[in-house]
Each structure stands twice: as C-alpha cells, then as structure tokens.
Amino acid sequence: MGCENSENLLLLAAGELESPQAAALRAHLAACPACAAELEELRSGLAALSRLSELRPAPAVERKIYAATAGRLHRYRLIRPNFVRRYRSALAVAAALAVVFGWSIMADLLRPGPDAAALRQMWTATTANVIDSGVMSDELADLNAGDAWSQAGHQVFSGINKADLTGELLDLRDGVGQIEDELGG
Amino acid sequence: MPPQIDPENLAAWVARCRDGDSAAFELLFEAFRGPLYSYLARTTGDRHLAEDLLQDVFLRLIENIGRYEESGRFEAWIFRIAANRVRDWARRRTSSEWVGSMTGRSEDSDEPGVLDRSVDQPPDEGLVRREEVARLETAMSHLEREEREVLALRHYSELSFREIAEISGCPLGTVLARSHRALLKLRHELEAAEKESEKKKSPRKK
Numbered sequence: 001m002g003c004e005n006s007e008n009l010l011l012l013a014a015g016e017l018e019s020p021q022a023a024a025l026r027a028h029l030a031a032c033p034a035c036a037a038e039l040e041e042l043r044s045g046l047a048a049l050s051r052l053s054e055l056r057p058a059p060a061v062e063r064k065i066y067a068a069t070a071g072r073l074h075r076y077r078l079i080r081p082n083f084v085r086r087y088r089s090a091l092a093v094a095a096a097l098a099v100v101f102g103w104s105i106m107a108d109l110l111r112p113g114p115d116a117a118a119l120r121q122m123w124t125a126t127t128a129n130v131i132d133s134g135v136m137s138d139e140l141a142d143l144n145a146g147d148a149w150s151q152a153g154h155q156v157f158s159g160i161n162k163a164d165l166t167g168e169l170l171d172l173r174d175g176v177g178q179i180e181d182e183l184g185g
Numbered sequence: 186m187p188p189q190i191d192p193e194n195l196a197a198w199v200a201r202c203r204d205g206d207s208a209a210f211e212l213l214f215e216a217f218r219g220p221l222y223s224y225l226a227r228t229t230g231d232r233h234l235a236e237d238l239l240q241d242v243f244l245r246l247i248e249n250i251g252r253y254e255e256s257g258r259f260e261a262w263i264f265r266i267a268a269n270r271v272r273d274w275a276r277r278r279t280s281s282e283w284v285g286s287m288t289g290r291s292e293d294s295d296e297p298g299v300l301d302r303s304v305d306q307p308p309d310e311g312l313v314r315r316e317e318v319a320r321l322e323t324a325m326s327h328l329e330r331e332e333r334e335v336l337a338l339r340h341y342s343e344l345s346f347r348e349i350a351e352i353s354g355c356p357l358g359t360v361l362a363r364s365h366r367a368l369l370k371l372r373h374e375l376e377a378a379e380k381e382s383e384k385k386k387s388p389r390k391k
C-alpha cells in the first residue's frame with residue numbers, strides 16, 4: 001500500500017480502469033506483490049458483495065406502496081398545450097375557494113398529506129397569479145363578489161370531495177408554469 | 186438482481202410513463218422496486234423505514250419524470266432520487282444522534298441489526314450457502330453507514346463508481362476510498378467469521 005495505487009486497484013478490480021492506465025498498472029502488479037495482494041483482496045471483497053441478496057417488502061406492503069404511488073400518476077402527467085383551456089374552470093374554482101374559505105381552512109382540509117407544504121405554496125402562487133393576471137376574468141366575473149361569490153364557493157365546494165380537490169390542486173400546480181408562459185408570450 | 190432491462194424497453198417505458206401511462210409505470214415499479222428497496226434497507230438497516238423511503242422515491246419519480254433528461258441513464262436518475270432520500274434521513278438521524286451524544290449515548294447505539302431473511306433466497310439452498318449469506322449480511326451491518334451505502338449502491342444499482350460519485354455529489358476519490366475501506370473490512374470480517382465457524386464445527390466432526 002506504500003504505492004498509493006488503491007483507487008486504481010479498485011477501479012481495475014471493478015473493470016472500470018481506462019485501458020492505458022490499466023496496462024500500466026498491470027505492468028506494476030507483475031513486479032509488486034503488495035499491490036497484487038491488495039488487488040486480490042479487493043476482487044474477493046467485490047465477489048463477496050455480489051452474493052448479497054435482493055430484499056423485497058412484504059407483498060401486502062408492496063401493493064400498498066404501488067397503489068399509493070400509481071394513483072398519483074395522472075396528476076403529474078406532462079402539461080399539454082390545451083392544459084389552460086381544460087383547467088380554466090378548475091382555476092376559477094380554486095380562485096373562488098381561496099377567496100371564500102381562505103387558505104387556512106383549505107390547509108386544514110388538505111392536511112395531513114405529503115404535499116401539504118407544496119400545496120400551500122402552489123395555492124398561494126396560483127391564486128395570486130390567477131387573480132392578478134385576470135386570465136380567469138370571465139369565470140371570476142360570473143362568481144362576482146359578496147354573497148353571490150360566497151354562495152358560488154359553497155356550491156362548488158359541496159360538489160367536490162377532498163380527494164378530487166387535492167387532485168385538482170395538484171393539476172393546478174403543474175398548470176401555474178404553463179399559465180405564466182402563456183401570459184408572458 | 187439489479188435491473189436487467191433492455192435499454193430500449195426502458196426508454197419506451199419512461200416515455201410512456203411521462204404521458205401518464207399507468208402500465209408503463211407498473212413496469213418501472215416492478216423493475217426497480219427490488220433494487221431500490223434493497224439499497225434503502227441495506228443502507229438504513231431498517232426495513233420499515235426503507236418501505237417509507239421506497240414509497241417516497243416512487244412518488245418523486247412520478248412527480249419529476251417530466252423533467253428527466255434522456256441524456257443521463259435512467260438508473261442513475263432514479264438512484265439519485267433514492268440517495269437523496271437516504272441523505273435526508275441521515276441528516277435527521279445525525280442531528281438526533283448529536284442530542285444523544287450530549288446525554289452520553291454512544292454514537293453507534295442505533296447501529297442496525299441484521300435484516301431478516303430476503304425473499305428471493307431459493308428454499309433449497311444449502312446450509313453452507315445460507316450461513317455464508319448470513320455472515321455477509323452481518324458483516325455488512327457492521328460497516329459504517331456511509332460504507333454500507335456505497336457498497337449497496339454499487340451492488341443494487343450496478344452503476345459505475347464514477348456514476349455513483351456523480352449521483353451522490355462526492356468526489357470520485359472519496360467514493361473509491363470509502364468503497365476500498367468497506368470492501369477490505371467486509372473481506373476481513375468474513376474471513377474471521379469463517380475461521381470462527383470452522384473452529385466451532387471441528388470438535389463436533391471428530
């Protein structure tokens with residue numbers, strides 16, 4: 001080990017040393033028993049490692065993990081050009097809900113969940129963007145202010161269950177960037 | 186054991202998964218659950234924690250697959266997500282260890298035990314082979330967390346040491362030095378354990 005070849009010896013043992021360096025090191029090995037022994041140790045260690053078996057969660061746990069993840073797939077699909085058109089009404093709903101209920105209530109509705117913090121951030125960004133930009137002005141105009149606004153919010157909200165709302169909001173998060181692009185361009 | 190996937194198939198699955206194709210996601214899930222879970226469980230030494238982390242990795246896969254750039258290998262991309270989850274876990278654990286050490290607790294008091302039997306071990310495997318595997322698992326569990334991690338990453342992801350350096354954000358030299366140390370430790374402990382078990386057996390033989 002006085003040769004300080006350890007790094008290259010490991011790369012050689014792993015078959016990852018570039019050929020000119022490998023050739024030089026092999027030449028050295030022929031004359032240096034210490035490095036040759038070290039290489040053997042490393043090879044033997046790698047061989048032992050290769051016998052390490054694969055682990056799997058229990059089947060029931062694995063199914064649970066699959067269900068919890070696959071169920072989210074459609075929420076994150078790539079944003080398509082017609083995204084804004086498709087989600088115009090959802091954005092209007094989101095904006096209305098933000099005004100009617102305020103974020104603190106929405107946060108309670110959506111808690112607990114891994115996305116609570118992300119949703120909070122997204123929610124703030126979305127509603128601010130949507131309201132400031134006026135991109136939803138047609139829909140928002142329909143909802144109007146005051147009692148009419150509040151009623152519309154309640155009506156909309158009672159028709160959406162929590163899971164669907166979470167889905168809408170996740171879709172909205174994807175949509176924020178797209179909307180910004182469209183507004184900018 | 187690590188994902189033996191035709192790169193063309195893999196590219197197609199990834200593309201379809203990006204479009205929200207659940208069948209493609211299922212194929213990715215099936216191909217990577219074992220290697221990812223094994224890496225997470227061996228590194229943390231805690232199967233329940235590894236289950237949580239595995240779910241987290243697949244959630245992040247779904248969330249971020251639209252941003253995956255095809256210039257890099259998908260295996261490296263997905264194991265980077267997993268390695269980041271491990272880093273977050275280690276950071277949280279280290280801060281609690283710090284509190285622990287303030288109260289006189291030894292830093293290694295939560296050293297993980299040997300994980301229970303793996304599921305893919307053929308039932309007709311000989312006793313010798315089973316003993317060998319058990320010794321290997323014990324030796325693995327005695328390594329430092331970072332040493333276990335680099336070896337588990339190497340074995341289950343089949344990434345090169347260079348790729349491992351890239352995804353873990355460490356210089357190649359650090360990864361090589363750590364792996365070198367870990368492999369020699371593993372080797373020495375296995376040797377010692379073999380001698381020990383032979384000593385135990387020999388009086389019975391005669």
Ligand SMILES: [Zn+2]
Nearest residue numbers: 003032034035
């Ligand atoms: Zn030498």
